[in-house]
Amino acid sequence: MTDRALSVVRAGALTTVQDLGRPGHAHLGVPRSGALDGPAAALVNRLVGNAPEAAVLETTLNGCTVRPRSAVTVAVGGAPCPVTVDGRPVAWGAAVRVPAGALLDVGAAISGVRSYVAVSGGIAVEPVLGSRSTDLLSGLGPPPLTDGAVLPLGQPAELHARVDVAPQPAPPAELVLRVTPGPRDDWFTPAAVHVFTSRLYSVSPASNRIGLRTEGPALERAVTSELPSEGVVLGAVQVPPDGRPVVFLADHPTTGGYPVIAVVRAADLPAAAQAVPGTPVRFVAVRRR
Amino acid sequence: MRALPVGDDALLVEVASGEEAQALHAELLRRRTEGSLSVREIVPAARTVLLDGLTDPARLASELTSAEVPPAPPHARDVVELPVRYDGPDLAEVAAHWGVSPHEVTRIHAGTEFSVAFCGFAPGFGYLTGLPPRYDVPRRATPRTAVPAGAVALAGPYTGVYPRSSPGGWQLIGTTDTVLWDHTRVPAALLSPGTRVRFVPVGSS
Numbered sequence: 001m002t003d004r005a006l007s008v009v010r011a012g013a014l015t016t017v018q019d020l021g022r023p024g025h026a027h028l029g030v031p032r033s034g035a036l037d038g039p040a041a042a043l044v045n046r047l048v049g050n051a052p053e054a055a056v057l058e059t060t061l062n063g064c065t066v067r068p069r070s071a072v073t074v075a076v077g078g079a080p081c082p083v084t085v086d087g088r089p090v091a092w093g094a095a096v097r098v099p100a101g102a103l104l105d106v107g108a109a110i111s112g113v114r115s116y117v118a119v120s121g122g123i124a125v126e127p128v129l130g131s132r133s134t135d136l137l138s139g140l141g142p143p144p145l146t147d148g149a150v151l152p153l154g155q156p157a158e159l160h161a162r163v164d165v166a167p168q169p170a171p172p173a174e175l176v177l178r179v180t181p182g183p184r185d186d187w188f189t190p191a192a193v194h195v196f197t198s199r200l201y202s203v204s205p206a207s208n209r210i211g212l213r214t215e216g217p218a219l220e221r222a223v224t225s226e227l228p229s230e231g232v233v234l235g236a237v238q239v240p241p242d243g244r245p246v247v248f249l250a251d252h253p254t255t256g257g258y259p260v261i262a263v264v265r266a267a268d269l270p271a272a273a274q275a276v277p278g279t280p281v282r283f284v285a286v287r288r289r
Numbered sequence: 290m291r292a293l294p295v296g297d298d299a300l301l302v303e304v305a306s307g308e309e310a311q312a313l314h315a316e317l318l319r320r321r322t323e324g325s326l327s328v329r330e331i332v333p334a335a336r337t338v339l340l341d342g343l344t345d346p347a348r349l350a351s352e353l354t355s356a357e358v359p360p361a362p363p364h365a366r367d368v369v370e371l372p373v374r375y376d377g378p379d380l381a382e383v384a385a386h387w388g389v390s391p392h393e394v395t396r397i398h399a400g401t402e403f404s405v406a407f408c409g410f411a412p413g414f415g416y417l418t419g420l421p422p423r424y425d426v427p428r429r430a431t432p433r434t435a436v437p438a439g440a441v442a443l444a445g446p447y448t449g450v451y452p453r454s455s456p457g458g459w460q461l462i463g464t465t466d467t468v469l470w471d472h473t474r475v476p477a478a479l480l481s482p483g484t485r486v487r488f489v490p491v492g493s494s
Contacts, residue, residue: 029414236296
């Protein structure tokens with residue numbers, strides 16, 4: 001095997017390969033997938049001189065440890081965490097040179113959920129429908145990282161990054177999600193619609209790449225008949241029979257049979273990806289643009 | 290027809306029937322092909338078509354709700370033939386629902402031309418319509434934890450073929466060896482919305 005590769009020493013709780021995802025296939029039942037915190041993934045790619053579509057690693061809560069077989073430039077962003085190379089602390093949120101065979105450890109998140117690791121050249125696993133993203137709903141793309149796995153790397157770009165450090169937003173202490181109502185807000189009682197945008201919810205530990213699940217007051221339906229399956233968008237707030245809103249994230253199913261009470265603004269979803277279980281959540285109604 | 294806004298850049302267009310949804314879907318695909326509609330996703334479903342990634346959803350909404358949608362062109366695409374062994378464990382139960390013999394289920398099912406109304410549930414899983422409403426069947430009371438890949442199954446007004454092994458609550462009437470989904474193939478999905486399908490009975494191997 002070529003030495004443009006990364007050995008996985010510690011896969012962590014859940015580390016996946018992510019890029020911009022595979023939008024455009026929803027009519028075939030294929031989720032869009034892609035990095036949940038898109039701006040963080042874009043930033044670490046920029047720091048190492050990668051193109052925006054290069055694939056990065058997305059960790060979950062406790063990071064991962066990898067060993068590049070050749071010298072590479074890496075950058076870690078998203079959820080803040082300690083980063084070491086062969087045990088020596090190096091900068092988070094900055095381009096760092098890692099010698100061939102050195103151990104890069106991405107530690108547990110100090111705050112937030114998902115750290116992003118860009119490697120110069122990008123993770124070069126075989127694309128599926130134009131994307132290298134792991135899709136946890138339908139199993140497309142590479143499987144989540146396992147200890148001992150080896151990931152191929154692409155050729156680094158000729159040009160180098162123009163920035164070497166960049167500011168990143170802190171993970172939210174309170175998650176404020178701006179929502180536009182509908183398309184099925186009329187399937188809920190007026191009281192439920194009021195509760196949804198006025199009471200406090202919190203992030204459920206059952207959240208994953210498919211959806212941000214919440215705990216809080218149940219939303220009562222006005223229409224109790226079954227909704228025929230219909231297409232759903234990223235950020236849709238679906239309300240399953242237990243009445244607790246679920247915000248659809250990148251690996252969401254392309255159609256759903258529970259009513260969508262509102263849709264979260266796309267700009268607010270990266271923060272949702274970084275909200276740890278227990279984080280208070282407020283849904284704030286805004287006017288459609 | 291109602292066009293419901295979804296977030297800032299999507300529309301859910303709701304119509305009265307599955308046939309209207311298929312006609313609307315065909316019309317929207319035609320507009321996209323001719324270049325008069327710019328959209329990232331067109332997702333048909335049971336009685337709706339979702340349009341995602343629009344630049345001016347409000348304008349399209351008012352335009353669509355006043356538009357005449359022609360019926361779906363009847364023979365726009367070739368028929369995909371799926372060889373099937375009618376050996377499913379729920380064949381007798383489906384026969385009981387239909388009030389006919391298992392052999393008659395086979396004859397009716399194989400004598401029907403289906404079309405893919407929409408996809409969902411898993412990549413390459415099509416919801417096929419074509420059977421008259423009197424042949425609707427309920428889902429199984431208890432879903433199976435594993436339905437094998439290639440299982441031909443019925444639920445409600447739909448026929449479906451499981452692209453890969455997964456849990457499922459549909460009534461299994463047969464099996465096909467045809468590969469429904471292969472991401473290394475172009476196209477990856479054998480069935481996409483609008484595809485016409487016939488099931489061709491073959492003997493048990």
